[in-house]
Amino acid sequence: MKSIKKRTQALGAVVVVSLVTGVFFTNCAKNGFNIERKESVGADPLVEYAWHLSNSGQKVFAEEGGTPGNDLNLLNTWNEGISGKGLRILISDDGVEDTHEDLQSNYLYGGYSKNYQLSAPYLANSSPPLNVDDNHGTAVAGLVGALGSNAKGSRGVAFGASIVSANFLSAAVIPSQSTLVDQAGGNYDIFNMSWGSTQNDLSDPVDPFLSQMRERALNGRSGRGSIYVKSAGNDFLVKCHNDTSSYCIGNANYDSDNSTPYTILVSALNAMGYAASYSSPGANVWISSFGGEFGDDSPAMVTTDRTGCSDGFATSSSSSKVAFERGAQGNAGCKYSVTFNGTSSAAPVMSGAVALLLEANPNLTWRDVKYIFAKTASSIQYSTAPLYTHPLHETLPSGYAWELGWITNAAGFKFHNWYGFGRVNVDAAVAMAKSYTSPFSSFIETNWANDRSGLSSAIPDNSATGVTDTMSVGTNIKIESVQLKVWITHPNISELALELTSPSGTKNIVINANNALRDIGNYAGEVFLSNAFYRENSGGTWTLRVVDAKSMNTGTLTRWSLSFTGSN
Amino acid sequence: MARRTLVITFLALLGVALVFFLLKQEEAPVSTRSQSSSSKKENETAPQSAAETASPHEETKVTESASSQEGEVPNSFRRKMPRDISSKSQVQPDISSARLEKHALLADTPWKLWSGAIALRKQQGAPDRILGEVNGFYLAETEVESDPHHFSPSSPLVVVNTRRSVVGVLTGVFGVKLKDGYGEDVLTQKGLKIVGSYPQISTYYVTSPEDPFDLVSLQNSLKNDPAVSTVEIEILSRQYEKH
Numbered sequence: 126m127k128s129i130k131k132r133t134q135a136l137g138a139v140v141v142v143s144l145v146t147g148v149f150f151t152n153c154a155k156n157g158f159n160i161e162r163k164e165s166v167g168a169d170p171l172v173e174y175a176w177h178l179s180n181s182g183q184k185v186f187a188e189e190g191g192t193p194g195n196d197l198n199l200l201n202t203w204n205e206g207i208s209g210k211g212l213r214i215l216i217s218d219d220g221v222e223d224t225h226e227d228l229q230s231n232y233l234y235g236g237y238s239k240n241y242q243l244s245a246p247y248l249a250n251s252s253p254p255l256n257v258d259d260n261h262g263t264a265v266a267g268l269v270g271a272l273g274s275n276a277k278g279s280r281g282v283a284f285g286a287s288i289v290s291a292n293f294l295s296a297a298v299i300p301s302q303s304t305l306v307d308q309a310g311g312n313y314d315i316f317n318m319s320w321g322s323t324q325n326d327l328s329d330p331v332d333p334f335l336s337q338m339r340e341r342a343l344n345g346r347s348g349r350g351s352i353y354v355k356s357a358g359n360d361f362l363v364k365c366h367n368d369t370s371s372y373c374i375g376n377a378n379y380d381s382d383n384s385t386p387y388t389i390l391v392s393a394l395n396a397m398g399y400a401a402s403y404s405s406p407g408a409n410v411w412i413s414s415f416g417g418e419f420g421d422d423s424p425a426m427v428t429t430d431r432t433g434c435s436d437g438f439a440t441s442s443s444s445s446k447v448a449f450e451r452g453a454q455g456n457a458g459c460k461y462s463v464t465f466n467g468t469s470s471a472a473p474v475m476s477g478a479v480a481l482l483l484e485a486n487p488n489l490t491w492r493d494v495k496y497i498f499a500k501t502a503s504s505i506q507y508s509t510a511p512l513y514t515h516p517l518h519e520t521l522p523s524g525y526a527w528e529l530g531w532i533t534n535a536a537g538f539k540f541h542n543w544y545g546f547g548r549v550n551v552d553a554a555v556a557m558a559k560s561y562t563s564p565f566s567s568f569i570e571t572n573w574a575n576d577r578s579g580l581s582s583a584i585p586d587n588s589a590t591g592v593t594d595t596m597s598v599g600t601n602i603k604i605e606s607v608q609l610k611v612w613i614t615h616p617n618i619s620e621l622a623l624e625l626t627s628p629s630g631t632k633n634i635v636i637n638a639n640n641a642l643r644d645i646g647n648y649a650g651e652v653f654l655s656n657a658f659y660r661e662n663s664g665g666t667w668t669l670r671v672v673d674a675k676s677m678n679t680g681t682l683t684r685w686s687l688s689f690t691g692s693n
Numbered sequence: 694m695a696r697r698t699l700v701i702t703f704l705a706l707l708g709v710a711l712v713f714f715l716l717k718q719e720e721a722p723v724s725t726r727s728q729s730s731s732s733k734k735e736n737e738t739a740p741q742s743a744a745e746t747a748s749p750h751e752e753t754k755v756t757e758s759a760s761s762q763e764g765e766v767p768n769s770f771r772r773k774m775p776r777d778i779s780s781k782s783q784v785q786p787d788i789s790s791a792r793l794e795k796h797a798l799l800a801d802t803p804w805k806l807w808s809g810a811i812a813l814r815k816q817q818g819a820p821d822r823i824l825g826e827v828n829g830f831y832l833a834e835t836e837v838e839s840d841p842h843h844f845s846p847s848s849p850l851v852v853v854n855t856r857r858s859v860v861g862v863l864t865g866v867f868g869v870k871l872k873d874g875y876g877e878d879v880l881t882q883k884g885l886k887i888v889g890s891y892p893q894i895s896t897y898y899v900t901s902p903e904d905p906f907d908l909v910s911l912q913n914s915l916k917n918d919p920a921v922s923t924v925e926i927e928i929l930s931r932q933y934e935k936h
Contacts (some may be wrong), residue, residue: 245887245889246890294933298829299814299828299829300828300929301864301866301889301898302866303866303868303889303897304889306891306894306896306898307889307891309895310891319936320933320934321934322931322933322934323932323934326768326857328930328931329931331898333870334893336894340893354706356936357936359936367858369785395773399771400771400772401772402772402773404772418773425771438751440805467935467936469936472936499727505769506768506769506771507769508768509765510765510769512766513765514765514766528770530767530770543769544769545772646856647856649803649856
């Protein structure tokens with residue numbers, strides 16, 4: 126009996142000591158890259174800096190680390206052996222260094238790449254950088270498909286996928302309309318486009334480019350549709366239109382390439398898990414992925430860089446505060462970078478996530494992919510409170526909300542112009558994909574059938590009330606996208622906000638007031654996309670409100686149209 | 694005795710653990726930060742922002758009441774101070790004194806010809822005096838009047854969108870959409886050079902094989918062809934930026 130008591134005491138002591146040691150000293154709860162997680166992430170030497178894969182709060186080489194847990198949540202998917210195998214991803218950029226030690230084994234040779242220095246049809250074995258400024262594509266490619274477990278560098282989100290490239294943006298190539306259309310075509314599963322127009326202007330749409338994306342979305346992947354992943358832009362803060370000194374707020378919807386339903390438009394989060402400082406807002410944003418900050422203040426992204434210390438972002442003459450960028454701190458040969466960032470990063474991270482989803486369920490259509498990611502995304506800094514102040518402290522009409530907080534639409538989807546449906550959640554998306562039944566029937570496009578023309582509605586100057594006009598829509602489909610086209614006479618459209626309210630009462634500010642379109646006169650049928658009404662019913666009364674949020678200029682709403690995509 | 698040893702050991706461990714834990718807290722990444730260190734790029738200062746008070750909150754659910762008042766920044770709008778990370782800026786042309794002419798070639802478009810200006814591909818090298826840059830082209834002055842009837846692909850014309858104050862380059866290429874049932878042969882039979890062929894969307898990019906050639910008559914020929922659905926003259930005005 127006594128010996129049992131002593132044994133119990135001894136055992137108890139061991140348990141207590143173990144618990145204390147376990148809880149306080151092993152550092153495995155959150156803040157470290159614990160053994161289990163490290164094994165899940167892989168043996169690549171730089172992968173511990175890849176906070177977007179597994180965020181333990183690592184600082185990388187920055188002053189501060191991120192918030193643990195703000196990552197793709199993909200380790201279960203990887204542990205199941207899903208790595209994007211069999212998927213072909215086109216990196217449309219300024220060329221990819223296919224011979225890079227961490228890319229070469231995943232680069233698909235055999236004439237699948239596109240080199241726009243050649244004549245049409247431009248097909249080439251590879252399309253490497255051609256100019257000293259062609260550094261971007263190699264960094265983008267690493268985030269998608271850097272090889273895993275090869276004891277080199279980091280690893281891509283879809284480290285088993287095949288990478289091909291198009292050097293559409295190479296400084297050695299003049300991008301024409303024809304090459305713009307061409308780089309969006311071909312038999313690829315996923316197109317990654319980490320580029321766009323500056324969001325302080327209303328760029329002219331190139332209709333054949335939009336038609337090309339539509340054609341591939343409807344017919345690519347043997348009828349299941351190719352997936353276009355596009356970066357939303359880095360123009361939260363942008364020089365105002367035709368101004369070299371003043372700053373304004375940009376919007377992803379000003380870029381006409383971003384206003385189609387056929388893309389997944391991606392905004393960027395930083396390692397703390399909230400909107401990256403530069404990330405463009407827009408009603409056309411679908412989802413938020415990871416783009417980081419600048420690497421010196423808080424972590425940017427670790428990825429591949431052009432080999433050698435005279436090419437790429439990491440060079441011996443780099444002025445970066447981070448020594449890694451000059452070939453130090455384990456970056457011998459300057460083959461990697463830890464300061465790459467932007468929605469350019471968020472897009473390839475998302476493209477990798479799409480590849481994982483398509484390997485998990487190859488039968489998914491492009492519409493299914495968008496649906497699953499929207500359905501499984503996580504809200505970020507959830508708050509329904511609107512923003513009553515302009516980000517640049519410009520004066521607004523009294524009581525006017527410049528931007529809405531999170532809204533929940535009538536179909537139950539949460540949406541925010543800064544985040545789309547929220548932060549991508551790979552494990553949740555893959556789990557849903559595995560037992561997925563599509564809610565979609567035949568794809569319907571209403572092609573601007575709903576139009577209100579011949580209007581002469583004066584827009585009150587500097588008034589939160591604005592002017593409203595309603596439109597009755599008879600076609601009742603479950604919405605997958607809403608496009609708004611407007612005609613307004615006004616000497617300075619930057620003063621105007623465009624707000625759309627659905628028959629279900631969901632409101633979305635499609636264009637915010639006091640924006641970067643300074644001194645541009647009139648809206649002349651420009652098209653803007655909103656995803657806020659996803660899966661609501663289209664039938665009923667839609668309301669457009671135009672608010673002039675600055676005094677002096679006045680204008681008139683003369684026409685507006687709506688176009689829907691969706692299904693019965 | 695054994696119990697006392699056990700208690701002392703436990704308390705000692707607890708004390709050490711407490712000290713370790715407190716030290717760890719101090720070392721932990723600071724989640725709130727001053728804006729000043731992140732707000733400046735070399736030689737460039739971004740403006741103050743209402744959303745600059747970055748405070749990385751964990752996801753916080755709140756009720757549906759829009760309780761924030763003016764001056765407050767709700768959680769979902771908190772972000773760091775943005776830096777301007779736009780790409781290298783190009784030399785912006787000054788169009789205030791440009792001689793602009795409306796031309797039949799550009800009817801139904803907001804574009805006007807900039808008479809006395811031509812575009813030169815950057816690969817050809819920079820001219821002595823640059824008026825500006827557009828998407829892979831230098832803009833330069835020329836003594837020769839801009840004449841779409843004698844267009845040379847080696848010196849494209851310059852056009853201006855006065856509404857948006859944007860400059861573009863007219864390359865001499867047309868985007869042609871054919872009607873259903875027609876193919877590329879319709880265009881090759883006209884002796885045109887096919888620059889890009891996209892039969893899946895019935896779209897082809899064409900130009901004349903001659904140098905110089907008459908842009909206006911080529912446009913009219915295409916517009917009047919019964920096989921052609923739409924014709925658009927190519928104007929390169931967009932600068933694609935790497936994000």
